[in-house]
Amino acid sequence: GAGVSQSPSNKVTEKGKDVELRCDPISGHTALYWYRQSLGQGLEFLIYFQGNSAPDKSGLPSDRFSAERTGGSVSTLTIQRTQQEDSAVYLCASSPGTRLAGNTIYFGEGSWLTVV
Amino acid sequence: AQTVTQSQPEMSVQEAETVTLSCTYDTSESDYYLFWYKQPPSRQMILVIRQEAYKQQNATENRFSVNFQKAAKSFSLKISDSQLGDAAMYFCAYTRTSYGKLTFGQGTILTVHP
Numbered sequence: 001g002a003g004v005s006q007s008p009s010n011k012v013t014e015k016g017k018d019v020e021l022r023c024d025p026i027s028g029h030t031a032l033y034w035y036r037q038s039l040g041q042g043l044e045f046l047i048y049f050q051g052n053s054a055p056d057k058s059g060l061p062s063d064r065f066s067a068e069r070t071g072g073s074v075s076t077l078t079i080q081r082t083q084q085e086d087s088a089v090y091l092c093a094s095s096p097g098t099r100l101a102g103n104t105i106y107f108g109e110g111s112w113l114t115v116v
Numbered sequence: 117a118q119t120v121t122q123s124q125p126e127m128s129v130q131e132a133e134t135v136t137l138s139c140t141y142d143t144s145e146s147d148y149y150l151f152w153y154k155q156p157p158s159r160q161m162i163l164v165i166r167q168e169a170y171k172q173q174n175a176t177e178n179r180f181s182v183n184f185q186k187a188a189k190s191f192s193l194k195i196s197d198s199q200l201g202d203a204a205m206y207f208c209a210y211t212r213t214s215y216g217k218l219t220f221g222q223g224t225i226l227t228v229h230p
Contacts, residue, residue: 003160031215031216033216033217035218042220042221042222042223043207043209043218043220043223044220045217045218045219048215048216048217050215056213056215056217059217089159091159091161093161093216095215095216098214098215099214099215100149100211100213100214100215100216101168101214104163105163105216105218106163107153107160107161107162108160109158109159109160110159110160112159
C-alpha cells in the first residue's frame with residue numbers, strides 16, 4: 001500500500017479479553033515500530049523490529065503485551081487479559097532502513113483501543 | 117533518562133503570521149537526533165523537520181525552521197506564513213539511538229485563526 005496501514009481503526013473490548021492489532025508497513029520497509037498514545041502517559045515507544053527480530057522491546061509495559069512480525073512485513077501486537085489502563089491509540093510506524101541517517105519514519109493512523 | 121519538555125500546551129496564531137513552538141530536552145549525549153512531528157485529527161504522525169545534533173546549521177523545510185541551541189538543549193520550531201492546514205498537535209521528539217526509538221514531549225496544540 002501507499003502508507004502504513006493499521007487495523008482495526010477502532011476496537012472496543014471488555015476487560016479481560018485478548019485483542020490483536022495489525023500493522024501493514026510500507027512495502028519494503030525493514031524497520032517497524034509500535035508506539036502507544038494515551039492521555040495519561042503521552043506517546044511511548046513499545047517495540048522495534050528489524051526484519052522479523054525485535055532487538056528492542058524495552059517499552060512493552062508488561063508480559064500481557066507481545067508482538068511478532070512475520071515475513072519481514074506484517075506485524076501483530078497482542079494484548080492479553082486487557083485492562084482499562086490499556087485504553088489508548090496504538091500507532092505503528094515503519095522506515096526503509098534500520099538506521100535513522102537518511103531514513104524517514106512513517107506512521108499509520110493508529111488503532112484506537114477502548115477497554116470497558 | 118532522557119526527557120523532552122514542551123512547555124506550551126496550546127498556542128494560537130493568525131493566518132499568515134509567524135509562530136514559534138518551544139521544546140527543551142535533557143541528555144548527556146553529544147550525538148542524537150531531534151524531530152518535530154505534526155498530528156492532525158486523523159491521528160497520523162507526519163514528520164515536519166529533523167535535526168542531527170552534530171550539524172550546527174539549523175534545519176529548514178519550506179515554511180518550517182528550527183532554532184537549535186545545543187548548549188541550552190533547546191529546539192524550537194518556527195512556522196512562517198501560517199496556514200489553516202497547519203492546525204494540529206505538534207510533538208517534539210528526541211533519540212540517541214541509531215534507529216527510531218523516539219522520546220516524545222507532551223505536545224502543543226496549535227490553532228490557526230483565519
